[in-house]
Amino acid sequence: MTKESVIPAADDMISNLKKYARGMQIILDGAQAATGQTPKEVIWTKNKAKLYHYEPTIEKRFPIPILIIYALINRPYVMDLMPGNSLVEYLVNQGFDVYMLDWGVPGDEDQDLTFDNYVLDYLSRAVKKVLRHAHAEEFTLFGFCMGGTMSAMYAALFPGKPLRNLILLTTPVDFTPEEMGLYGLWTSAKYFNPDYLVDAFGNVPGAMVDTGNRMTRPVTNYVGTYVTMWDRLLHNKPMETWLAMNKWVNDGVPFAGEAFKQWIREFYQQNKLVKGEIKLRGRQVDLQNITCPVLNIAGKKDHICTLPQAEATMKLIRSQDKEFFVLDAGHIGLLTGSDARKNLWPKIRSWLEVRSN
Amino acid sequence: MPDGRKPGGSLDPMELWKQWYDTSSKMWVSTLDGNKETFVDTYGLYRLWLETVGKAQEQMQANISGLMDTKEIWNTWFEATVGAWRKAAEMGGDPLGLTTQWLEMMEETRKRIMAGDVLPTDPFTFFQKWYEATSETWAKVVDDMLSSEKFIESASPFIEIYSNFVKTLHRANEEFFSNLQLPTRSDLARVAGLVVAMDEKVDKLEDALENLEDERSQESPLLRSANEAIGGRLGKVENKLDTLSTALEKNEAVKSLDGRLGRVENKLDTLSASLEKSEAAGTVEGLAKRLDWVESKLDKVLAALEKIEAREHRGPETANSTGTVQRRKSQKKTE
Numbered sequence: 137m138t139k140e141s142v143i144p145a146a147d148d149m150i151s152n153l154k155k156y157a158r159g160m161q162i163i164l165d166g167a168q169a170a171t172g173q174t175p176k177e178v179i180w181t182k183n184k185a186k187l188y189h190y191e192p193t194i195e196k197r198f199p200i201p202i203l204i205i206y207a208l209i210n211r212p213y214v215m216d217l218m219p220g221n222s223l224v225e226y227l228v229n230q231g232f233d234v235y236m237l238d239w240g241v242p243g244d245e246d247q248d249l250t251f252d253n254y255v256l257d258y259l260s261r262a263v264k265k266v267l268r269h270a271h272a273e274e275f276t277l278f279g280f281c282m283g284g285t286m287s288a289m290y291a292a293l294f295p296g297k298p299l300r301n302l303i304l305l306t307t308p309v310d311f312t313p314e315e316m317g318l319y320g321l322w323t324s325a326k327y328f329n330p331d332y333l334v335d336a337f338g339n340v341p342g343a344m345v346d347t348g349n350r351m352t353r354p355v356t357n358y359v360g361t362y363v364t365m366w367d368r369l370l371h372n373k374p375m376e377t378w379l380a381m382n383k384w385v386n387d388g389v390p391f392a393g394e395a396f397k398q399w400i401r402e403f404y405q406q407n408k409l410v411k412g413e414i415k416l417r418g419r420q421v422d423l424q425n426i427t428c429p430v431l432n433i434a435g436k437k438d439h440i441c442t443l444p445q446a447e448a449t450m451k452l453i454r455s456q457d458k459e460f461f462v463l464d465a466g467h468i469g470l471l472t473g474s475d476a477r478k479n480l481w482p483k484i485r486s487w488l489e490v491r492s493n
Numbered sequence: 494m495p496d497g498r499k500p501g502g503s504l505d506p507m508e509l510w511k512q513w514y515d516t517s518s519k520m521w522v523s524t525l526d527g528n529k530e531t532f533v534d535t536y537g538l539y540r541l542w543l544e545t546v547g548k549a550q551e552q553m554q555a556n557i558s559g560l561m562d563t564k565e566i567w568n569t570w571f572e573a574t575v576g577a578w579r580k581a582a583e584m585g586g587d588p589l590g591l592t593t594q595w596l597e598m599m600e601e602t603r604k605r606i607m608a609g610d611v612l613p614t615d616p617f618t619f620f621q622k623w624y625e626a627t628s629e630t631w632a633k634v635v636d637d638m639l640s641s642e643k644f645i646e647s648a649s650p651f652i653e654i655y656s657n658f659v660k661t662l663h664r665a666n667e668e669f670f671s672n673l674q675l676p677t678r679s680d681l682a683r684v685a686g687l688v689v690a691m692d693e694k695v696d697k698l699e700d701a702l703e704n705l706e707d708e709r710s711q712e713s714p715l716l717r718s719a720n721e722a723i724g725g726r727l728g729k730v731e732n733k734l735d736t737l738s739t740a741l742e743k744n745e746a747v748k749s750l751d752g753r754l755g756r757v758e759n760k761l762d763t764l765s766a767s768l769e770k771s772e773a774a775g776t777v778e779g780l781a782k783r784l785d786w787v788e789s790k791l792d793k794v795l796a797a798l799e800k801i802e803a804r805e806h807r808g809p810e811t812a813n814s815t816g817t818v819q820r821r822k823s824q825k826k827t828e
Contacts, residue, residue, distance in 0.1 A: 182696050183689050244682035245689055261700065268703065318640055327649040332656035336663070338682075351639060355632040363624045366617050 155369050167382035172213035174225045180265040184240025187262050190228045197231030198492035201270040204236040207282035209345050212238045218380045226481045235266045247338040247393035252416040274300035292425045301491050303431045308441040310448030311407040318352050323404040330400040334393040342388030352439045429457035431487045437466040
């Protein structure tokens with residue numbers, strides 16, 4: 137064997153070893169990626185919550201600001217994942233005035249927080265801050281997943297001005313067990329008592345909530361994702377998006393104890409929202425009060441918020457201007473990636489453009 | 494009894510551990526081994542796996558030449574693994590049907606992988622092929638398992654026991670560190686709670702101040718227009734007051750003049766009557782002088798009234814008074 141033929145083989149081996157080492161590092165230490173890069177400023181804080189205002193890149197084209205409400209679990213930076221793959225960045229570049237409420241990470245002292253607090257104290261206050269900061273009289277409320285459920289509750293409690301538009305993205309409203317897939321069984325009152333977890337942990341740990349979500353697709357989530365990683369790593373494919381998504385997936389936040397109990401018991405087990413029986417600080421949440429324009433978006437492959445769970449909203453609200461938009465994607469897949477760029481983002485822009493002046 | 498303790502629950506860590514072990518090992522063994530109550534063997538699963546590997550090794554060693562063929566190696570491995578699982582399935586009822594499904598999946602995988610002409614020697618590529626060949630079936634198997642009531646029935650007490658275990662551990666830790674006079678997590682949470690409450694108060698103050706500011710800024714244009722409106726209305730009221738005052742003044746003047754005129758009229762009447770009765774010229778001349786004098790007074794009064802009338806906006810009382818005066822003047826000329 138000549139010296140020339142040995143060196144490339146050795147180089148390949150070293151290169152492969154480096155790739156294996158990197159792969160192992162990612163598995164052991166977790167993925168690292170720069171996320172949430174769109175320039176922003178914090179304009180208000182309350183306890184752990186922060187209200188972001190994204191700095192405009194072009195002159196504001198629409199006077200109606202958008203307030204994005206994320207879920208209580210996981211981090212909201214998935215809405216602004218990375219440059220070029222960020223819904224927030226896209227909207228800002230289209231001339232929208234974008235705000236986002238980050239609930240933060242609840243500590244032990246926050247275990248008594250409930251949806252009453254989140255909707256009536258935090259969300260309402262954030263709305264006032266947005267209006268004041270944007271010098272606007274109306275705003276668009278844009279909720280994702282559980283954040284959408286909270287947004288719908290806000291819209292039901294505070295219909296009319298200043299709420300101009302409501303966008304619900306993969307938002308569960310109907311919690312009929314038969315419509316919820318695995319969650320219907322797992323959260324059944326017969327088998328699951330949320331008190332046990334809350335009594336033991338105070339706040340339900342993020343990893344525990346995350347495990348519940350991953351177990352709806354265990355093979356894909358626990359094995360498939362790492363097959364993809366090795367494939368990308370060993371075949372020199374771009375890793376940035378995978379790293380950002382993997383970081384986000386493993387970056388869950390605890391669920392405030394009382395809110396978790398409320399979520400499991402009143403929403404999942406008793407399905408009170410569709411019945412109009414949810415009460416926040418004594419105020420009845422009746423979705424029929426919603427009359428503003430509504431864009432309701434869901435994913436066909438979403439196993440966290442199934443299609444019927446989201447579609448139920450359309451029958452409950454009284455808005456004349458309402459649209460149910462279905463994408464062939466999963467819970468997070470519809471939000472990021474090339475399909476989102478082609479389908480979801482332009483849809484939101486075009487829907488908002490004619491309703492934001 | 495300490496707070497939060499559930500009836501029937503145990504706070505003894507050993508008892509909790511025993512409950513946890515019994516439940517979890519029973520769950521997994523019954524899931525994989527056909528519910529034969531054999532959960533006393535903690536290492537059963539590991540033993541099963543080792544047996545499998547050992548058999549595969551023996552078979553491979555028995556046929557050294559076969560080692561050169563990757564297909565043969567994998568075929569041998571499949572046989573060994575499937576054999577072990579088949580044996581496990583035959584041992585019991587396979588309550589969740591998992592073992593049967595696993596065997597079916599392995600057969601399917603063997604077909605798919607062996608269908609290719611050449612098996613990749615690169616471990617990752619082989620693993621990727623393996624995943625692509627099996628993930629769908631695997632997902633179905635796991636889905637079926639997770640969505641079965643039997644699985645949930647087994648998992649449910651596990652959550653309860655695990656939670657109790659964690660709770661007991663937390664309580665023990667709390668007591669331990671409290672006895673050491675060290676702050677515990679709940680102490681920190683209490684302090685943090687005070688900070689949050691303070692933050693809440695500051696936020697409420699900020700909210701109240703902002704509301705006040707908003708009200709002021711929102712009301713300032715309103716206030717301006719209200720002020721302007723009130724100013725206008727005040728001007729009008731002032732004008733009206735002036736008018737009223739003038740009218741009152743006129744009214745008083747007119748009344749006074751009317752009174753004086755009445756008195757003059759009476760005097761004229763008396764004078765006229767006296768004239769009719771008197772026939773003496775000297776007396777008439779004297780009276781004529783007196784009449785001229787009265788007439789000049791009347792003229793002055795009338796002039797004053799006309800001035801008032803000219804200044805006055807049309808008023809019914811004034812008009813009446815003026816009319817009366819004019820009437821009297823014309824009467825006087827006629828006489």
